[in-house]
Amino acid sequence: MSKLHIEYVRNAIDERYTDLLDMSDLPRSTSAQGRQQAFLSRGIAALAVQHEHQIGPRAAAACVFDGADDRGLDAISVEFSAPQPRICLVQAKWSDAGKGPFDEEAVHKLFRGLDLLFDRAYSKFNSRFQSLVPTLQQAFDLSLPKVTIVLALMRTAPLNSNVRELLEEKIAEQNQVDEIVDYKVLDLRDFHRAILGDAAAPKIDATVRLDGFVQESTPYKALYGTMTVPDLADLYGEHRRGLFARNIRDSLDLTDVNVKIQNTLLEQPEHFWYFSNGITMLCETIKPVGRVVPGRGGDFKLTGISVVNGAQTVSALHRAFVKDPDTAEIGRVMVRLISLENCPEGFGDQVTTTTNTQNPIEERDFKSLDQGQIQLRDDFPLLLHRSYVIKRGERPPDERHGCSMAEAAEALAAVHPNAQLAAVAKRDQNLAGLWEDSVYDQVFGKTPNVYRVWRSVELLRAVREELKALRDGLLWRADATASHGDLLVTHIVFRRLNTTAIESPDFDWSGELAKVPQLVQDTFAWVLRAIDDEYGTSSHIIAAVRNAERMQRVVRAAMRGLDSGSTAPVLQDDYQVAGTEQRGRQVNAVVTLIAAGRIPEGTELEFRPFSRPERREMTDWLAATPDRARAIWSNVNGNRNPLRWAVDGKWYSPSGLTRKMRAEASGVVTSAQGTVRWFVPDQGSLEELAYEVRQNEGTDTETGPTEQ
Template sequence: MSVVQVRYVRKVLEERFTDLIDLTDKKWPTEKHREDDFLSRSLAALATQIEHPCSDGIAAQAVFDGQDDRGLDAIAVELRSSQPRISLVQAKWNHQGRAKFGEDEVHKMLRGLDLILHLDFNRFNRRFQRHVPQLEQAFDTEGGTPKITLVLALVRTEPLNSEVLQLLQEGIDKHNRIVDMVDYKILDLRDFHREILGNAAAPKIDTRVRLEGFGYESMPYQAMYGTMSIPEVAALFTEHRRGLFARNIRDALDLTDVNIKIRNTLLEHPEHFWYFSNGITMLCDNIKPAGPSVVPGGVGDFNLKGVSVVNGAQTVSAIHKAYTTDAEKTSRGRVLVRLISLENCPPGFGDQVTMSTNTQNPIEDRDFKSLDPGQIKLREDFALILHRSYVIKRGEPKPDREHGCSITEAAEALAAAHPNAEFAALAKRDLSALWGDDTYKELFGSSLNVHKVWRSVQLLRAVRDRLTELRDGLRGRAEAAASYGDLLIAHVVYRQLDTSTIQDPDTDWDVQLARVPALVEDALGWALQAIDKEYGPTSHMIAAVRNTERMQRVARTAVRGMLAGHPAPPLDAEYQVADSDEPKGRQVDAVKTLVTADRIPDGTVLEFRPSSRPQRREMTEWLAEEPARGLAVWRNSASKQLQWHADMQWYSPSGLVRQMRRMASGKDIAAQGPEHWYVPEEGSLSFLADAVRAEQGLVVSETDEEG
C-alpha cells in the first residue's frame, strides 16, 4: 500500500512543483538523478507548506537544497506572532517508501542549526540568502528568541531507529538547557498523503475512548464529558497522529509557550494536570455507547465515528511528547475531555464550535498585574508628571517612542537595570517569567517611581539603538553578541552611569544618556571577550544571555573591567565587516595568490554572498529578482578574474562587488571582493587564499586590487 501512496504523492509533487523548483545549480549525471533531486526538493517544499501554509511558488522558493545547504533543504520563517517560528526542513525521497535518515544526517542538520544560531549566514548558498532578512527579524525580536523546529520530511512509514532519535534529541537538548527553544517533528508518508488529499483525506477516524466520571448533555445537542487517562490520549495520538486535528484551525503548534508549559506541568506535577489544563474538545459524526450498562458518573466506553480534536490540539501533542519522555510518571495524569456529536446539529454548527473554542484569548499573568494599584498609579503619573502614555493592558495600542511605553517594555528595562544580572537573563529567556509575583515585586518594588521607570526605558532604547548601528559593521560572534546581548549590554552600561538620583525629577538624565553610545561599544568588547574566555570561542551567544549563571559571570567581568578604567578589548578583524578600499598592510594579495597557485580551475562558477547587514538590506531583493546577478565565472588572469553572469563582462572580485552595490542601491562603496565570492562547498576567495598561504608558509594577508 505504501508504494501506491508514494506514487500518488509523486504525481502531485510533479503537478504542483514542476517549473517551480530551482534545478539550475548543478548538472546531474543521469536523468534519474535529476528526477530524484526534483522529488526531494519538492518534498521539502511540501513540508514547508504543511508547517507554514503558503502558495506552491512561495514554498518552492523556501528550498535551498544543494551545495552549501549545510544539512538543511528548506526554511520557513513566521513573523506574525509575538514569538517568531522558524522551520528548518531536511527531506528524503524514496520510491519504495523507505527513505533513510541516519546519524550523518543528524550531525549535518545540527551543524546547520548551529551556524544559523551563530548568525553565520554567509556559510550557506546563495538561494538561502533571500531568507536572511527574515531570519534577522526573527532573531531581533525583543524579549526573547524564536522557536525553531527541525522538520524531518521522510518518505517512509517505519519509525526511525531509536539511536538516531536519541542522537537528535541529545543535540537538541544542548540548546534547551535553560528553556525549550528547539524541537523536532517527523513528517512521514502518511502526513504527506493526508496533506495532498486535503479535506478529502480527513480522515474519518473511528475509535473508542473511555471516560471516567462521565456526564452528558442531551439538549439541544448530544455531548459527553469526562476524564481520560494520559496513556489513552497518548495512544490516540500515536495511532492517528495529525489526522486527529483535521478540523482544528491551528493544528498542534509543538513549540508554543502554552504547549511547553502543558508538557512541563505533566512531567513535573502529573497529579495537578487535570486542574491546570483547559482540556480537550472533540467533534464526532456520532457517539454510541460501547456497552449496555453505561451509567452517568461512572466509567463509560464510547465508540466515536468521524472524530476530530477541534480544541486542545496543543494539549494532545504535549501529552504525547511528555508521555514519550516519561511514561511511568505521566501515567498518573488525567485530562478533561468533551465529546460533541454533530449527528442532529444544524449545518455549520461544527465550524462554529471550532471557531469559538479557538478564538478565546487566554488570561496571562501580566493581565493580573494591570489590576495592580501600583501600575494604575504609575499610569496616572506618566500622564500627569511626564505627559506621556503608559499602556498596561493587552490590546491597547502602544504609544510611539516619544510619547510613552508599555508595561512590558518597562519590565524589560527594569530587569536590565537591576543590580543582579539574573533578571536580565530571565527577561531574555522568557518575558512572561517577569510577571511571577516574586520577580514582579523585585523589579517594580513596593513604590513605583515614574522617573526611574521612564529613564530605565530610555536607557534600554539608547543601548538598542547603538547596538543596531554597530551591527551593520559586525559579523560572526560579534554580530551575534550585538543581536542577542541587548539586555546584557544595557545591564553593564547601567552600572557605569551615575544612577544615584535617577528618581529625582530635577536630575538631568540626558547627560547620562549622552554617555551611552561610547559605553555600549566598550561593553560589547568586554562582554564578547568574557564569553569567549569563560565558555570558549565557539560557545553559543544565546546561552550566554539566557543562562542566569553565565549572564552573571559575564556581566561581572565586563563591569569590573570597565570600572577599572582598562581600555576595552578590541574586536578581532574577523568580526568586522571589511568594506574599505584601504589596504590592510597585507603582504600577499588574495586574488594574486589564487591565480599564481592555479587554485581554482578556469570556468568554475562562483556565488556572491552578502557579508553584512547593510549589504543584505540593499541587495537581497535585487539579487532575488535575477538569479544571474549572484553568479560569476572564474578565470586565472592577472586582472578581471570574474565574468559576471548578468552582463557577461569581466571584473575583478572587488570591482564587481562595487558595481553590484552601485546598481542595487545607488551607493558607490568599495568592498573587499574576496570575502563575498564563494566557491561552493569550498569557501570564499579569502578563505581559499589563506589556505594556500598556509601551505606555502606565507604570511596571511589580503587585498584585492581592482584591475
C-alpha cells in the same frame, strides 16, 4: 507501503512543484536521471514545509535551497506565532525504493549548519538561501525562536538506533540551557496522508462518558460536560496524534504551556477542572448509548473524533497520568463535543481556526489591576506629561509620548541589581517570566517610582539604538551578541552610570544618557570577550543572555574588564566587516588564485551579501534576477578582471563588480572587497581559497598590488 505509494508521492511532487523549484544551480553536465532525483528530493523538502505550515506550493518551493553549500539543510521556513517564532529546518532524502538514507554523518552536517545559523554566518550558505535571510533574521531579532528539525525521509523504516541516539544527543547539547530545539521524522506514510488530506486522516470512533452534560441543539448539535483524566488519557493512549488530525497545531510537547499543564494536574489535581480552559472535539456524529439525562452522566458513541482545541491539554494530562496515575486520576476536564452532522460546509474549519486564535487570559492581564500599575498610569501624565498603557491590546503610545507596562517591566528587569532578572526577561517574547508574583515584585517594587520607570525605559531604548547602529559593521557572533545582548549590555551600562538620584524629578538624567554611546561600545566589546573567554567561541550567544547563571558570569567578567581601566578589546577581524575586508585586501586573492591555477577556467561563481546593509539593499534585487548573483571565472583574462558577469557578459574585478551591483541595487556607491563576497560553491570565498593556497605554499600575505 508499496511502490504504488511512492509513485503517488512522486506524481504529487510533479503536479505541485514543476516549474516552481529552482534547479538552475545544477551543472549542465547533470544527467536527466540525476536532475530528476534532485527535483524529487527538493520536492519532498517542499512537501515537508507545506506539512508544517499552511502555505501554498509556490511559497513552499521558495523555501528550498538544497544543493552546494546547503550546509546539511535543504529548506527553511519561518512562522511568526505566539509566544515566539518557529523555524523549521528540513533535511530531505528521496528514494525510489522507499529507503531514504539518513546516517550519522548527515546528523553531524546538519548540526554544523544549525550552529552557523545561530552564529548568523549567513554568507556560508548558497545564493538561493540568501533570499530567506531577511525573514530568518527577523525571527532571531524578534525573540529566540523554537527550532524544529524536520527529517523528510522517503522511507518507512525507523531511524537506525545509533543515528537516533546521536541525533538526540546533539539536540540535548543544544538544549542544555533552554528547550529550543526538537525534531520530528516525516516518512512515506506521513507524506501519503498529507497529500490525501483529510481523507487520509485516521477515522477515530470511540464511546466516552460525559458527566453533568448539557446539550445544545440550535443551530447545531453540541454537548458539554466533564470527562475524567483517566478516560482522556486512555483515549490519547490508544489513538495518539491521530486525535489532532484537524488541529492547526499538534500538541507541541516541548512548550512551557504543556509542562505547566502537567505540573498543575500533578500538584493540584482537584483544582484542574477550574484551572483548565478545557477541550473542544469535532465529531461526525454523536449518538447516546442507552438512556441519558441532561445534567447527569451519560455515555455517547462518537464517530470521526478530532481534538481541535486543547491538544496540549490532552497530551499533557496523558503524560501526567503515566507519570503518577494515583494523583492524576483525581483530575477532571471540561469537554465540548460539536457534531458536524447538519453543519454547513467549512463550519468545522471555522471552529478549528476560531478556537485556536482567540486571545487567552495571561498573567500580565492580572497585573494591570495592581495598584502600583494604576498609580503609574496616573503619574505618567501628571508628572511626566506622557502616557502609560497597562492593558494588553491597547495601542502603545509613540515612543516620544510614553511607554507600555510591558516595556517598563523589560527595562526595570534589565537595570535591576540582580542580573538574573534580565535573563528572565530575555527568555520569552511576551515576558511571561516577569509576571510571576515573586519576580514581578522584584521588578516593580512595592511602590514603583515614575521617574525611575521612565528613565529605565529611556536607557534601554538608547542602548538598543546604539547596538543597532553597531550591527551594520558586525558579523557572525558579534552580530548575534548585539542583537540578543541588549538587556545584558543595558544592565552593565546602568551600573556604570551615576543613578543615585534617579528617582528625583530634578536629577540631570540627560547628562547620564549622553554617556551611553561610548559606554555601549566599550561594554559590548567586553561582553563579547567575556562570552568567548568563559564559554568558548563555539558557544551559543543565546545561552549567555537567557540563562541566569551564565549571564551573571558574563556580567562579572565584563565588569572586571571595565573596572580595570584597560582599553576595550578590539574585535577580531572575523567579527567585523572592516576587519574581514582588510584581511582580504592583504591577501590579494585574485593574483594568488590565478598564479596557482586554483580555480578551473569557466567555473561559475556566486555572489552572497556580506553585511547587514547589503542584505537590506540587495536581497530583493538579487532574487528578482538570479543571474545578477552569477559570474564566470577566467584565468586567462588577466589578474585584474577575472569575472564575466552573467547579466551583461562584461569583465570585472570582484570588487569592481561588487561596487557596480550595490550601486545598481540601491544607489549606494562604496568600496567593498569583492573577494569575501564571491564564492566557489561548496569550496569557499575567493579570499578563503587564496588563504588556503598561501597556507599550502607557506606564505602569509601578498605584497603586490591590492585587487580593485
